[in-house]
Amino acid sequence: DAMVIQNPRYQVTQFGKPVTLSCSQTLNHNVMYWYQQKSSQAPKLLFHYYDKDFNNEADTPDNFQSRRPNTSFCFLDIRSPGLGDAAMYLCATSRGTGVTGELFFGEGSRLTVL
Amino acid sequence: SQKIEQNSEALNIQEGKTATLTCNYTNYSPAYLQWYRQDPGRGPVFLLLIRENEKEKRKERLKVTFDTTLKQSLFHITASQPADSATYLCARDAGNNRKLIWGLGTSLAVNP
Numbered sequence: 001d002a003m004v005i006q007n008p009r010y011q012v013t014q015f016g017k018p019v020t021l022s023c024s025q026t027l028n029h030n031v032m033y034w035y036q037q038k039s040s041q042a043p044k045l046l047f048h049y050y051d052k053d054f055n056n057e058a059d060t061p062d063n064f065q066s067r068r069p070n071t072s073f074c075f076l077d078i079r080s081p082g083l084g085d086a087a088m089y090l091c092a093t094s095r096g097t098g099v100t101g102e103l104f105f106g107e108g109s110r111l112t113v114l
Numbered sequence: 115s116q117k118i119e120q121n122s123e124a125l126n127i128q129e130g131k132t133a134t135l136t137c138n139y140t141n142y143s144p145a146y147l148q149w150y151r152q153d154p155g156r157g158p159v160f161l162l163l164i165r166e167n168e169k170e171k172r173k174e175r176l177k178v179t180f181d182t183t184l185k186q187s188l189f190h191i192t193a194s195q196p197a198d199s200a201t202y203l204c205a206r207d208a209g210n211n212r213k214l215i216w217g218l219g220t221s222l223a224v225n226p
Contacts (some may be wrong), residue, residue: 004157031212042118042203042216043158050212090157094212101207101214102148105157 003027006091006106013081014114021076021109023091030096032074033103034066037088049074050096078111086113116141120204120217128225133194135220137187137204144206147187149178152201152219161202162189194224 004025013019023032031050035043047056049068063085065077078085088110092103117140127133137147146165150158164171164180164187171178177190191198201221205214 006157040218042218045213048212055212088155092157096212101146101212102160102163103150103158103214105159108155108157110155 004091004093004104004106006089006109008109009107010110010112012112012114015082016080019078019081019111021078021089021091021111023074023076023106024072025093025104026072027093027104028071029093029104030071031094032068033090033092033094034064034074034076035090035092037090037108043090046076081111081113083113086111116144116206116208116215118204118206118215118217120202121220122218124221124223126223126225127194129195131194133191133198133222133224135189135202135204135222137189137217139185139187139206143182143185146207147178147180148205148214149176149187149189150203150205152203154201158203191222196224196226199223
């Protein structure tokens with residue numbers, strides 16, 4: 001059974017047209033992450049939530065926003081997508097307790113910007 | 115700052131052989147290292163974690179080692195199969211419980 005579900009799997013948008021990607025989890029994990037991954041690159045952390053506590057990375061552009069209305073759901077909003085924002089967006093969760101920090105990823109949302 | 119370096123060149127091996135992938139880290143020793151598998155167009159999947167005080171960890175055909183002297187982790191797949199073909203990512207803790215520092219990954223191709 002899928003535990004971290006991302007929608008849509010594929011999203012095509014036009015330059016400057018806002019996009020929202022969603023992530024839901026059935027693991028009841030405290031922490032939810034959004035990563036951006038471009039071809040042949042490492043996942044790049046955009047931000048994460050520990051429960052309702054939002055943690056932005058210093059180099060995440062303002063163009064990227066996030067919402068976590070409840071434990072199960074998290075959204076990534078890209079307010080004005082540019083060509084450089086075309087990437088795979090990965091949602092992940094972790095328990096947030098203990099020391100291991102193993103991540104559970106969704107299948108990703110592939111964003112194309114025309 | 116901490117970094118993770120993995121072999122940038124793709125690794126091609128014959129089915130049945132052991133694949134060995136390398137992960138080197140800089141600066142202080144991480145509390146743990148994690149290994150993930152990523153198939154094209156999909157999210158990474160967690161495979162193994164090894165802690166600083168562990169020398170070796172095994173799971174079925176997978177084995178991970180951690181050498182704090184060499185600042186290196188090795189990831190082995192024994193009796194490799196074409197289905198093992200994927201990119202393997204190494205990640206270390208960033209000094210807290212919630213973030214990871216990732217390598218670029220090593221692409222493995224197992225030829226029948």
